[in-house]
Amino acid sequence: MQKLEALAREAAQLAGQDAAAPASQSRVIRVLPLTDNEAEVARQMQICNACRYCEGFCAVFPAMTRRLEFGKADVNYLANLCHNCGACYHACQYAPPHDFGVNVPQAMAKVRLETYSEYAWPAPLGKLYQRNGLTVSVALAFGLALFLVLAATLGGALWQTHAGGNFYAVFPHNTLAALFGGVFGFAVLALGLGVRRFWRDVSAGTASAPAVAEAARNVLALTYLDGGHGDGCNEASDRFTLARRRFHHFTFYGFMLCFASTVVATGYHYLLGWHAPYPVTSLPVLLGTAGGAGLLVGPAGLLWLNLRRHPMHGDARQRPMDRGFIALLLLTSATGLGLLAGRGTAAMPLLLAVHLGVVMALFATLPYGKFAHGIYRSAALLKAAIEKRQKNKLQLGSD
Numbered sequence: 001m002q003k004l005e006a007l008a009r010e011a012a013q014l015a016g017q018d019a020a021a022p023a024s025q026s027r028v029i030r031v032l033p034l035t036d037n038e039a040e041v042a043r044q045m046q047i048c049n050a051c052r053y054c055e056g057f058c059a060v061f062p063a064m065t066r067r068l069e070f071g072k073a074d075v076n077y078l079a080n081l082c083h084n085c086g087a088c089y090h091a092c093q094y095a096p097p098h099d100f101g102v103n104v105p106q107a108m109a110k111v112r113l114e115t116y117s118e119y120a121w122p123a124p125l126g127k128l129y130q131r132n133g134l135t136v137s138v139a140l141a142f143g144l145a146l147f148l149v150l151a152a153t154l155g156g157a158l159w160q161t162h163a164g165g166n167f168y169a170v171f172p173h174n175t176l177a178a179l180f181g182g183v184f185g186f187a188v189l190a191l192g193l194g195v196r197r198f199w200r201d202v203s204a205g206t207a208s209a210p211a212v213a214e215a216a217r218n219v220l221a222l223t224y225l226d227g228g229h230g231d232g233c234n235e236a237s238d239r240f241t242l243a244r245r246r247f248h249h250f251t252f253y254g255f256m257l258c259f260a261s262t263v264v265a266t267g268y269h270y271l272l273g274w275h276a277p278y279p280v281t282s283l284p285v286l287l288g289t290a291g292g293a294g295l296l297v298g299p300a301g302l303l304w305l306n307l308r309r310h311p312m313h314g315d316a317r318q319r320p321m322d323r324g325f326i327a328l329l330l331l332t333s334a335t336g337l338g339l340l341a342g343r344g345t346a347a348m349p350l351l352l353a354v355h356l357g358v359v360m361a362l363f364a365t366l367p368y369g370k371f372a373h374g375i376y377r378s379a380a381l382l383k384a385a386i387e388k389r390q391k392n393k394l395q396l397g398s399d
């Protein structure tokens with residue numbers, strides 16, 4: 001205990017020095033200047049490294065034990081490996097009001113936001129992560145929907161029945177493909193280049209097939225949202241629950257089913273020459289309906305959890321960004337299912353314009369909002385799977 005307190009005091013002193021401090025005075029800051037939030041994670045990791053009580057909770061602690069010092073890349077990697085499950089906060093004997101003030105989930109959450117901004121492409125747009133809140137998301141969806149409603153009105157097609165509910169009588173197929181392909185392509189490019197920069201900083205090692213398979217399994221199963229013991233995360237209190245894992249699964253697989261529906265419909269259109277609208281029993285409609293239902297249940301549950309989340313778990317400044325993304329997912333599924341229900345009526349053009357506006361807003365905000373967490377966390381899980389297969393140079397006993 002005395003040894004731990006001495007280490008903690010040393011960590012606090014190290015992290016308390018500013019970036020301008022002489023290099024010889026700081027082991028943490030010597031390698032690369034850390035931001036205040038990164039220095040706080042480095043300080044807490046020094047304490048955790050002496051304590052190691054939470055070693056079995058998640059991938060963060062085994063990765064931590066492979067390090068004695070925490071430079072910028074290490075901190076960014078560990079922050080994105082953290083799932084913010086809250087378990088180590090409730091287990092920690094050094095959490096506030098203890099003088100050590102250890103709150104790993106909160107410290108990691110603050111660094112994650114900095115990571116997204118720092119690695120964003122193009123760099124000036126990284127600031128959008130701080131501004132991409134609920135109001136911006138909903139206003140953007142509303143503005144784009146209004147634009148498309150006006151376009152349909154000018155085309156004289158806003159309120160009329162179209163044979164078979166034909167969407168392309170309202171907006172031509174090629175126009176929609178160019179618009180949505182362009183916005184989605186930009187989102188993929190921006191996120192891909194961002195995570196590539198992150199990977200270059202944090203990674204040393206080649207991804208073997210077993211490492212890729214392990215990381216993929218951890219991503220698809222959300223392994224660490226089981227809390228390391230199978231009972232789940234902490235949400236509003238120290239009680240464990242699997243709710244977040246399940247609502248994430250509804251959301252993720254709902255999104256993937258909707259994506260699969262679009263891919264199948266694209267194949268029908270270009271490869272088979274079968275043009276929409278498709279019957280209710282067709283594969284694209286079945287996939288889209290199942291995905292839409294998942295995207296209603298999952299985000300609604302995540303919003304409910306977000307509203308009740310323990311205030312010490314995360315970074316309160318990021319709640320608007322979280323809720324903005326959840327709101328766009330909910331609006332996308334609700335307007336999509338509404339369009340399916342009303343596609344044979346005169347309201348179809350209006351429903352279509354609103355749905356397309358919401359989907360466009362979702363795509364436009366993908367690279368600069370909460371969606372990024374899935375991409376960066378997947379990269380961090382791959383890094384963890386690679387690293388655990390490498391020899392531990394410290395030989396101090398860990399994973």
Ligand code: SF4
Pocket residue numbers: 047048049051052053054055088089091092093094095102104
């Ligand atoms: S979070 Fe607290 S209990 Fe867990 S390893 Fe760190 S110092 Fe120890």
Ligand code: SF4
Pocket residue numbers: 054057058059060061081082083084085086087088089104105108224
């Ligand atoms: S909050 Fe959960 S995932 Fe993050 S470091 Fe603590 S135990 Fe690990």
